[in-house]
Amino acid sequence: MKRGLLKLIALIIAASLTAAGCTPKETSGSGSRIAIAEQYGLAYAPLQIVKELKLLEKNLPGTVVEWKQLGNTAAIREAMLAGEVDAGFMAIPPFLIGWDKGMPWKIACGLSKSPVGLVTNREEIRSLRDFGDKDRIAVPQPGSVQHILLSMACEKELGDPHKLDNQLVTLAHPEGMSALLSGRDITAHFTAPPYLMKELAEPGMHEVLNGRQAMGGDFTFIAGVTTAAFHDKDPRAYKAFVRSIQEAIDYINNNREKAAAILAEAYKMPEAELLSYLLMEDAAYTTVVEGIEPFAQFMERNGYISKVPGELNEIVWEDVHDENP
Amino acid sequence: MMRIHKSIWFVLFLSLWELLARSGRFSPLVFPPLAAVFKALFHALASGELLQETGFSILLILEGLLVGAVLALLLGMASSLSPLLRSFTEALAALAHPLPGIALLPVIILWLGTGRASILFIIIHSVLWPMLLNVMTGFRAVPKVLAETGRNFGVRGARLFLEVYVPASLPYLLAGLRIAWARAWRALISAEMIFGAVGGKGGLGWYIFKQRVFMDTAGMFSALIVIILIGILVEEVIFERVEAATIRKWGMTDQ
Structure with missing residues (x-):
């Protein structure tokens, strides 16, 4: 009985040490697989276009793209922290909360402005x-x-x-x-x-x-965020990711009818209704990022985050278009 | 002896945790060191926030347990009075018992809204059915001779239940209460994690969710510790004492 117990303890310790010895799953930077997490809503429409037109596969031949739809930003953040997701789409405030707590991530592009x-x-x-x-x-x-x-x-x-x-x-x-x-x-x-x-x-x-x-002005509703691991280890994949988002946005902006047809199917909405949304004044798809500063200042003033980014490059990767109202 | 063994295991778990946290393999956002967890626990307790949330949860669960247990007793009594009522409660239990409270949540939001009443409903749902099944089995297991003796002494109606049936089936009732407690406690925490007031009180589950959205991993674990402590307190201390003072003292069970 005693010896059985000791054996069991030894076994558990051995097992956990091996587990600790294993590095967390390496997903990013291999060039063969990109995992992208999004949420549900029309603000994520360019991602549907990336999916349907297989833009990532075109820009980065040989890549397997894995799409995940998660229920909330916290889940996306946790998946990125665990190394299961390379790029996630979310609003600026939850991004800033993660950045403030030390998440190794930055904004790669804007995705949409949206009426809320x-x-x-x-x-x-x-x-x-x-x-x-x-x-x-x-x-x-x-x-x-x-x-x-x-x-x-x-x-x-x-x-x-x-x-x-x-x-x-x-x-x-x-x-x-x-x-x-x-x-x-x-x-x-x-x-x-x-x-x-x-x-x-x-x-x-x-x-x-x-x-x-x-x-009190315009702001980016959803932005694309990537982990430092993904950005640093495979610049080619990172560039292909950003280019694909840009191409999807251009596609929507230049072919509204065709885009509406693709999106109507994906969102199970009547095509006319979707088209009228795409033409709405407050809805826009653009990679330009707007509104980081007012969000950050308000959140810092009210204790949601502990500090304001000093330099913009603390929170956005290079080549990101930022506009502050 | 058992106790010493158990504490050795606890110490082992904690050291293992600290070892993993310090191995540097994991970000503290994933695996916070124990010191950070206890610091978060201390701050949350000192500010009164965690105590308030705990109080909110405990009050809710006591209320739900009480209502659920009383309902189960009443239904159990009714069903031992007539075969018709018995088939009714059995059919009801067969329909409702397999449904997890959380699965009902979307419907409950439509019916009762998102307030305290909805969580209470889920707790009562998780308490009522297991408790009812145990009450019915317990009442049926009461030896006929006890009930007849009671009747011969002129004990009738509600008194017969309270003075003969309830004490005679107490092992079943306590077992039912244990299951009910465990289910209700889990249902409560999960329900609270789904909705709560952003600034106001929302219970322990809500507290965990809030720490999660603001990415305070140590704070999340500190709430888990509180949940574990309450679980141990209720199952190992309160139920143990009640059983020792009743069914074991009366020689109804040998465990």
């Missing part, structure tokens, strides 16, 4: 001022771009960025939409397309605030 908005089912709510104690606002998660935009608007309009924090409820977009439409405790939802349009199409719904008002 706070939709309510209560007729009497016309501005943030009209929210009462009983109202509940759904956002995807704390620290998400929706949460940060709402806080920015609260700071501007109500003088306190945390004014509505105690009334926020975390719900993924689909659950947030069904909670809002069910008309129970959730009275408003901060969301993005296609949920934004679906909600506004329902009777009795209206928009209280949009992203541009909250930010």
Whole structure:
């Protein structure tokens, strides 16, 4: 009995030491495989084009591309930290939170600007001022771009960025939409397309605030972020990745009808509806990155991150087009 | 002896953890050293935040356990009164018992919204069915002679249940309560991880989720430690004591 126990202990220690001795999975930089993580929504449309037109395979022959759709930014961040994903797409605030905590990653390109908005089912709510104690606002998660935009608007309009924090409820977009439409405790939802349009199409719904008002200008909604390992070890793959995104964006901007047809199928939406989204004023696909500075400054001022990037190249790779309003 | 063995294992686990954390193989964002975890635990406790969240979770689960257990007892009593009611509760349990509470969540959000009531509903759901099955089995296992003796002494109705059936089936009831607790505790943490108030209270599961989004790995582990401690406290201390003071003292079980 005793000896069995000792043997078992020895075995466990040996096993864990071997496990510790193994290097984490080497995925990036081999040139044979790129893993890309995205979330769901029209803001990620250029990635659908990269997939459908096989742009990465064209720009980097012999590559196997692995696409992952993950439920939230935290999952993408964790997958990149574990070395399972080379490039991830997310909004600027969650990127900054990771950068602040020491994630070895930088922004490689912008992907999209998008209309985002706070939709309510209560007729009497016309501005943030009209929210009462009983109202509940759904956002995807704390620290998400929706949460940060709402806080920015609260700071501007109500003088306190945390004014509505105690009334926020975390719900993924689909659950947030069904909670809002069910008309129970959730009275408003901060969301993005296609949920934004679906909600506004329902009777009795209206928009209280949009992203541009909250930010006070334009900003990149989704950006492409790659790990340092991927960027450093295989510059050819990195360049091919950025070029593919650029080509997909050019394709959408130059062939709206054709792009709408491809995307309508991918998103299971009517083609006309998709085309009208592509033509919307606030929707734009571009690799230019906008709005890092105002996000960073606001987040640092309110304790979401501990420092502001000193030089832009601390957080973006070379050749990234940055514009600050 | 068992206790000493167990503590040796704990020390071993902890040293192994520290060894791995210090091996330099992993980023501290993946595998934080113990010192960072305990520091995070200390800060979260000192600021009162973790205690508040823990209190929120415990209060919810006690409420759910109480309501679920009482409901199970009532349904159990009803079903031992008539075969019709018994077939009804059995059919109900057969339908609902295999459903994990989390699977019901999207429906519950539609019905009850996203507040405390929804989590309470999930807890009651996880408590009620295992508890009910144990209550029914327990009541059926009560020797007829005990019930008849009770009746001969003029004990009837609710008193018969409380004074004869409940004590006579206590081993079953306690076993049911143990399963119910374990299920409810897991359901609670998972439900809290799915929705909660960003600034307000949302319980331990919510606390973990918040640490996750803000990438505080050490903080995440500190909440896990609290969950483990509560689990040990309830299963090894509270249930042990209750069993020692009742069914073991009364000679109903030899374990």
